[in-house]
Amino acid sequence: MAEQQFYHALKVNNDLCFGCTHCMNVCPTGAIRIRDGKASIRKNWCIDCGDCMKACPVDAFYIEQDDFDKIYHFKYRVALVPAVMIGQFPSNISESEIFSVMRELGFTHVFQTEHTVDVIHELMLEEARSATDKPLISSFCPAVVRLIQVKFPSLVDQIMHVKPPIDTSAIFFRKKLQDEGIPDEDIGLFYVTPCAAKIAIVKSPVKDRPSPVNGVINMDFLYNKVLHGIKNRSGSSTRSPGDNLPNLGPKHISWSLTNGEAPYMKGRCLAIDEIHNVIDFLERVENDEIQDVDFLELRACDESCAGGVLVVGNRFLTAERLRKRAQLFKDIHGMPDDLVPYRDYMKSRVTVETPEPRSMLMLDTDTGVALQKMEQVRKFMCYLPGIDCGACGSPNCLSLARDIVQREAQLSSCVFIQRTMEKHRKLHGDHAIRIIEKTWGKDRLDKDCTKIGAKDEGS
Amino acid sequence: MEFRYEIEGGNFSRAGHASSAVKKILKQLNVDNKVIKRVVVALYEGEVNVVAHAEKGSMMVDIDEQRIRIRIEDSGPGIPDIDLAMQAGFSTASAAVREMGFGAGMGLPNMKKNTDQMHVTSEVGKGTQVEMITWFRQ
Known part of the structure; x- marks a missing residue:
C-alpha cells in the first residue's frame, strides 16, 4: 500500500x-x-x-527550507510573497517598505502570490457550472486535500481541479520573465511559505512536469530578516519596492483568509476553517446529511493562512490588517493588466487531476483479513482501560489496539495492563520498566530537575 | 461480525451517529467507496426515520466478507400501507419536522434505491422492521 x-x-x-x-x-x-x-x-x-x-x-x-544563499545560484531572484506576509507587520510599516527591504536582502523581483487569483476564480466558476456532484470542495488548502485523500477518500472526486495560487503565480511570473528575454535557467523563483503543507506541493511536482518553483523560504525566517532590516536603519529604504507591484484588489488581498473564496462562488457556499471543524463537516458531507450546498471553502488553519504555523504575527491582527487593506483598495476590480494577455496560456496550464484516494483507515486491503483484524481489535479493547492516556506511545486505546493487530505494539505496552500482569505475577517489575523505556527512552523516569516546571527548569 | 446501535426517538441532534459508526467500520475493511456511500445514505435515512417517527429503535449490523446486512427495528406507530410509504414524495411528517429539513417523503424510496435488497414489515401501533442487504462486490 x-x-x-x-x-x-x-x-x-x-x-x-x-x-x-x-x-x-x-x-x-x-x-x-x-x-x-x-x-x-x-x-x-x-x-x-x-x-x-x-x-x-x-x-x-x-x-525544512532551502538555504537562503541558494537564491544566489540565479541571476534573477524572484520572491513570491503571499498577502499574509504583509499582514503580520505592525501597521506603521508600509507594504512598499517591506518589499524594498526584501530587494535589499537580495531579491531582484518581489511578486505577490495572489496576482493570478482571477484565473483560478474563472476556472472554478466554469467547473462549478458543469459539476453534478455537489458540494464542490476548494483545492486551495493542500492540507485539506491530503486530509480528504487519507480520511475521506470517497470525497476526492468533489475536490476542484484548479491549482492553488502559489503554483499558478509561479507559472505566470516565470513565463512573463521568459517573455522579457530572460533565459529560464537564470530565473530563480522562491516561495515564501506560511505553512508546511504548501511546501509539499512545491516539492512533489505532478508527474513529469517539473515544479515552477526553485525553492522555499519559511515565512518566519524572512519576517525576522525583514524586520531586522527595517529596525536597523535610519530613514527609509533607498531601494524602490520594484516596478512590478500593481495594487491588487479586495478579492486578491483576502483570498487566503477565511471567506476569501466563498463570497465569489455561485449558489450556497460555506467557508469553514480549523482542521477539526473541517473534519466534523466532511464527516457530515460524507453521510449525505448536508443537502443543497454548492461550494465548500475549507482551510486547515484557524483564520486560514493568517493562522499558518510559520506566520509570526497574531492571526487575528494579521487578518484585520488585510481586511483593512482590502477595504482601502475596494475600487480595484478584475484581472491585473499584465495577466490579461496570458489568460488562455494560464488556463490551459493550471488544472490538476483528481488526487488519488489513500485511505489510512483500512486494516488490510483484503476485506476478509481486515475483518479478522477488526475482531482482534475489538477483543483487545475489552482489556484496554479506555483511559486514552497515551502512556503506551499511541494516541489512545483504540489506536494501541490497532497498532497491536498491525504488529507495531504489544498489549504490554499499556501501563495499566502491566500493573495487572504484575499483580498476577506474569510480569516482573524490572521488565515493566524496560517496556516503558522502550517507548519513552532509556532513563526517562530518572529524576530530572531541568524539565519544564521543575526546580531547576531551563538550566 | 455484529454491531448493535440504539436509536433515540425524537432526538434529531443524534441522528447520524449510528450511520457514522458503520461508515468508519466499512472504511477499515477496505470496502469500495461507492458501496460505502450507498450503504451510509440508506442507513442515515433509516436512522432518521426512527428518530422522526418512533419512540425508540435499534440498528443491528452484520458484516462478513461479502456483504453487510442491516436490520432496523423500532417501537412506534407502524406503517399502515407499506406500498404507499414506498412511493417517492409520500410523507406523514408534521410541519415541525419538515421545517427541520426532514420529512420530504424520500426516506424509504431512497433506502431501497441504495441497497441491493430491502424488506419492510410493520404492524400498526407496534413498530416497523426494515432489513437491508448490500453486497460489497456487484
Missing part, C-alpha cells in the same frame, strides 16, 4: 524532542507515535497541517 509516500517538510529534531504526548494528542489524523523517547510521524498519515508544531512545548518540530 505504501508504494509512494507523501513528501513532508515537517520534521522532528531528535535532539530537542524529549518525548511527551502533546503532539500525539493533537494530531488530527493520529499520525504520531512515541518510540524510543521521540515523536515519530507516519508519513502516509501525516497531512502537514502543522498542529504538532503548534503544540510542541520545546519547539522540536521544524519545517
Whole structure:
C-alpha cells in the first residue's frame, strides 16, 4: 500500500524532542507515535497541517527550507510573497517598505502570490457550472486535500481541479520573465511559505512536469530578516519596492483568509476553517446529511493562512490588517493588466487531476483479513482501560489496539495492563520498566530537575 | 461480525451517529467507496426515520466478507400501507419536522434505491422492521 509516500517538510529534531504526548494528542489524523523517547510521524498519515508544531512545548518540530544563499545560484531572484506576509507587520510599516527591504536582502523581483487569483476564480466558476456532484470542495488548502485523500477518500472526486495560487503565480511570473528575454535557467523563483503543507506541493511536482518553483523560504525566517532590516536603519529604504507591484484588489488581498473564496462562488457556499471543524463537516458531507450546498471553502488553519504555523504575527491582527487593506483598495476590480494577455496560456496550464484516494483507515486491503483484524481489535479493547492516556506511545486505546493487530505494539505496552500482569505475577517489575523505556527512552523516569516546571527548569 | 446501535426517538441532534459508526467500520475493511456511500445514505435515512417517527429503535449490523446486512427495528406507530410509504414524495411528517429539513417523503424510496435488497414489515401501533442487504462486490 505504501508504494509512494507523501513528501513532508515537517520534521522532528531528535535532539530537542524529549518525548511527551502533546503532539500525539493533537494530531488530527493520529499520525504520531512515541518510540524510543521521540515523536515519530507516519508519513502516509501525516497531512502537514502543522498542529504538532503548534503544540510542541520545546519547539522540536521544524519545517525544512532551502538555504537562503541558494537564491544566489540565479541571476534573477524572484520572491513570491503571499498577502499574509504583509499582514503580520505592525501597521506603521508600509507594504512598499517591506518589499524594498526584501530587494535589499537580495531579491531582484518581489511578486505577490495572489496576482493570478482571477484565473483560478474563472476556472472554478466554469467547473462549478458543469459539476453534478455537489458540494464542490476548494483545492486551495493542500492540507485539506491530503486530509480528504487519507480520511475521506470517497470525497476526492468533489475536490476542484484548479491549482492553488502559489503554483499558478509561479507559472505566470516565470513565463512573463521568459517573455522579457530572460533565459529560464537564470530565473530563480522562491516561495515564501506560511505553512508546511504548501511546501509539499512545491516539492512533489505532478508527474513529469517539473515544479515552477526553485525553492522555499519559511515565512518566519524572512519576517525576522525583514524586520531586522527595517529596525536597523535610519530613514527609509533607498531601494524602490520594484516596478512590478500593481495594487491588487479586495478579492486578491483576502483570498487566503477565511471567506476569501466563498463570497465569489455561485449558489450556497460555506467557508469553514480549523482542521477539526473541517473534519466534523466532511464527516457530515460524507453521510449525505448536508443537502443543497454548492461550494465548500475549507482551510486547515484557524483564520486560514493568517493562522499558518510559520506566520509570526497574531492571526487575528494579521487578518484585520488585510481586511483593512482590502477595504482601502475596494475600487480595484478584475484581472491585473499584465495577466490579461496570458489568460488562455494560464488556463490551459493550471488544472490538476483528481488526487488519488489513500485511505489510512483500512486494516488490510483484503476485506476478509481486515475483518479478522477488526475482531482482534475489538477483543483487545475489552482489556484496554479506555483511559486514552497515551502512556503506551499511541494516541489512545483504540489506536494501541490497532497498532497491536498491525504488529507495531504489544498489549504490554499499556501501563495499566502491566500493573495487572504484575499483580498476577506474569510480569516482573524490572521488565515493566524496560517496556516503558522502550517507548519513552532509556532513563526517562530518572529524576530530572531541568524539565519544564521543575526546580531547576531551563538550566 | 455484529454491531448493535440504539436509536433515540425524537432526538434529531443524534441522528447520524449510528450511520457514522458503520461508515468508519466499512472504511477499515477496505470496502469500495461507492458501496460505502450507498450503504451510509440508506442507513442515515433509516436512522432518521426512527428518530422522526418512533419512540425508540435499534440498528443491528452484520458484516462478513461479502456483504453487510442491516436490520432496523423500532417501537412506534407502524406503517399502515407499506406500498404507499414506498412511493417517492409520500410523507406523514408534521410541519415541525419538515421545517427541520426532514420529512420530504424520500426516506424509504431512497433506502431501497441504495441497497441491493430491502424488506419492510410493520404492524400498526407496534413498530416497523426494515432489513437491508448490500453486497460489497456487484
